[in-house]
Amino acid sequence: xxxxxxxxxxxxxxxxxxxxxxxxxxxxLDIAPVHYGHxxxxxxxxxxxxxxxxxxxxxxxxxxxxxxxxxxxxxxxxKGFNLGxxxxxxxxxxxxxxxxxxxxxYQNDGLMLFPQGAYPPGDMAKVGLRLREALGG
Numbered sequence: 723x724x725x726x727x728x729x730x731x732x733x734x735x736x737x738x739x740x741x742x743x744x745x746x747x748x749x750x751l752d753i754a755p756v757h758y759g760h761x762x763x764x765x766x767x768x769x770x771x772x773x774x775x776x777x778x779x780x781x782x783x784x785x786x787x788x789x790x791x792x793x794x795x796x797x798x799x800x801k802g803f804n805l806g807x808x809x810x811x812x813x814x815x816x817x818x819x820x821x822x823x824x825x826x827x828y829q830n831d832g833l834m835l836f837p838q839g840a841y842p843p844g845d846m847a848k849v850g851l852r853l854r855e856a857l858g859g
Contacts, residue, residue, distance in 0.1 A: 728819035732766040763822040771809040800826035
């Protein structure tokens, strides 16, 4: 896809600070990092989001994410990490090429990705039932 920035990076048409290159997956630094070392994992071929990815490619992206997370702990002394993937515009996806964020984390770094919340009484069971039904269970 010539208008996709990540396809152009994968094709070598645009620069990126690569950290890992496998036959099917690239890992490069995010240009707007949450913390130094914030890395994006992308498939070299164009898939719009998680629902489009073949299972084996999703697994490979996970393996690369684990390697990057280990490298972040070793080289930047990260005390933890977040993995994130925004799918569709409503979830904050901006580049419509599947990509996984690996974000290094540090004790008391002030970053709050998931605000605390709770289900009102009885709602958790209803939500669980709807999901189990959708999953065929």
